[in-house]
Amino acid sequence: xxxxxxxxxxxxxxxxxxxxxxxxxxxxxxxxxxxxxxxxxxxxxxxxxxxxxxxxxxxxxxxxxxxxxxxxxxxxxxxxxxxxxxxxxxxxxxxxxxxxxxxxxxxxxxxxxxxxxxxxx
Amino acid sequence: xxxxxxxxxxxxxxxxxxxxxxxxxxxxxxxxxxxxxxxxxxxxxxxxxxxxxxxxxxxxxxxxxxxxxxxxxxxxxxxxxxxxxxxxxxxxxxxxxxxxxxxxxxxxxxx
Numbered sequence: 001x002x003x004x005x006x007x008x009x010x011x012x013x014x015x016x017x018x019x020x021x022x023x024x025x026x027x028x029x030x031x032x033x034x035x036x037x038x039x040x041x042x043x044x045x046x047x048x049x050x051x052x053x054x055x056x057x058x059x060x061x062x063x064x065x066x067x068x069x070x071x072x073x074x075x076x077x078x079x080x081x082x083x084x085x086x087x088x089x090x091x092x093x094x095x096x097x098x099x100x101x102x103x104x105x106x107x108x109x110x111x112x113x114x115x116x117x118x119x120x121x
Numbered sequence: 122x123x124x125x126x127x128x129x130x131x132x133x134x135x136x137x138x139x140x141x142x143x144x145x146x147x148x149x150x151x152x153x154x155x156x157x158x159x160x161x162x163x164x165x166x167x168x169x170x171x172x173x174x175x176x177x178x179x180x181x182x183x184x185x186x187x188x189x190x191x192x193x194x195x196x197x198x199x200x201x202x203x204x205x206x207x208x209x210x211x212x213x214x215x216x217x218x219x220x221x222x223x224x225x226x227x228x229x230x231x232x
Contacts, residue, residue, distance in 0.1 A: 004164075032218055034220070042225075043223060044165070046219055093165070095164075095220075111167075112165045114164045115164045
């Protein structure tokens with residue numbers, strides 16, 4: 001099946017530094033990728049939709065200048081948490097849709113990365 | 122039994138029993154629903170999906186039921202195994218690209 005690789009799996013950084021998280025679709029092209037944030041014992045909250053070759057669409061309440069998203073190719077989207085603070089500590093997860101599967105019928109599955117645990121000291 | 126934790130409700134079942142995990146969705150315009158399984162420290166894993174023009178769909182050991190009248194979705198797991206222990210999320214889609222996740226239920230399977 002389709003594989004989405006997310007890197008790094010875990011990062012610890014000092015307050016004020018920036019952290020970049022990569023999301024790659026390994027065996028399919030993803031024109032759209034999604035970034036989620038998940039706090040402990042809570043659900044996944046959609047942060048933004050990343051479209052290849054265009055600006056990301058952010059959900060209400062998500063600061064676009066703090067969470068920079070770049071989707072420069074059909075297989076790679078990056079999320080940069082700029083000037084990270086302890087309240088940004090969370091589990092960040094990306095997902096991608098395999099457009100080749102098509103939207104006819106049942107299969108509109110998103111494939112998820114394994115997540116990145118960010119801890120800001 | 123079922124209990125409500127600090128954030129996630131928890132369902133505890135005996136190995137071999139059937140599990141039923143429930144989900145209430147919010148948007149009557151949602152037309153596509155998915156159940157995901159998430160193990161600790163990992164991303165969600167697709168289990169089964171269903172469109173709004175269906176009431177029931179079966180997979181291997183899992184069944185999803187959809188009641189559009191009351192906006193309710195359920196996931197039934199037959200012969201629950203210890204490896205089924207995880208957090209289960211329902212997610213809904215309403216014709217846009219976005220997938221909105223529900224609260225989640227922790228399933229604990231005891232031997």
